Amino acid sequence: MEFKMKALKYVLITPILAAAFSSQAAYLDLRGAYATEAKQWEHRARAGLDFADAWQVHLEGTQGHGKDLFSDKTQSVSAFETEVNYNYKSANNLTWSPGFVYWAGRDHVEYRPYLKLTWSPGPYYIAGRYRYQSATGDANNTNQFDAWFGYAFEAVSLEYNPAYIARDDVSFKNDGSLKDNKWEHTFQAKYTGFETWSPYLEFQLLDNINKGTASAPDVTEEKRWRFGVTWVF
Numbered sequence: 001m002e003f004k005m006k007a008l009k010y011v012l013i014t015p016i017l018a019a020a021f022s023s024q025a026a027y028l029d030l031r032g033a034y035a036t037e038a039k040q041w042e043h044r045a046r047a048g049l050d051f052a053d054a055w056q057v058h059l060e061g062t063q064g065h066g067k068d069l070f071s072d073k074t075q076s077v078s079a080f081e082t083e084v085n086y087n088y089k090s091a092n093n094l095t096w097s098p099g100f101v102y103w104a105g106r107d108h109v110e111y112r113p114y115l116k117l118t119w120s121p122g123p124y125y126i127a128g129r130y131r132y133q134s135a136t137g138d139a140n141n142t143n144q145f146d147a148w149f150g151y152a153f154e155a156v157s158l159e160y161n162p163a164y165i166a167r168d169d170v171s172f173k174n175d176g177s178l179k180d181n182k183w184e185h186t187f188q189a190k191y192t193g194f195e196t197w198s199p200y201l202e203f204q205l206l207d208n209i210n211k212g213t214a215s216a217p218d219v220t221e222e223k224r225w226r227f228g229v230t231w232v233f
């Protein structure tokens with residue numbers, strides 16, 4: 001509980017204080033999520049700040065609540081991460097974004113360097129990213145490949161984000177045995193008609209989970225709804 005409160009406090013306060021003493025842009029994003037098969041609630045706070053022209057820093061705190069929303073009795077995951085990235089704009093509407101994420105959970109830490117390339121010639125954009133996750137303790141290392149396809153209308157933006165994740169024991173086969181890769185698909189719709197804030201809705205297909213046991217597997221595809229609001233300062 002103490003870890004959760006400290007993480008969320010820093011996420012919420014830091015960008016607001018930074019924006020107050022700086023002419024740079026800042027944002028705050030609050031998001032809730034619900035996994036339909038596991039029946040698990042989660043909420044997340046994320047904030048960020050642009051500085052020194054092309055640099056960005058982001059802070060994020062996440063708390064899982066199990067089957068009871070905002071309950072301390074069924075907390076499942078508590079994590080905090082710090083991210084720094086640099087955006088280099090080259091010719092032909094290309095932006096190269098190397099970055100690094102430090103992620104701290106309850107029982108292990110992850111170091112996540114990445115490189116992202118974005119092509120944005122107009123109201124549409126295409127992006128790709130490779131990220132490596134080096135984990136401490138008994139957690140497995142991960143190679144992750146993401147793509148983003150987006151289009152911005154006058155007051156609505158749509159985005160599709162497929163992700164391929166390669167890691168030992170990351171998902172389940174139909175017979176209940178573990179496999180070393182999985183796909184995740186995220187579909188987002190965001191309303192951008194307001195000046196300083198944007199509500200959004202996401203739907204995710206998260207590959208397979210086992211709701212049964214190893215001897216009596218009940219494998220099904222997990223789905224998750226996410227809903228949030230982003231404020232820009």
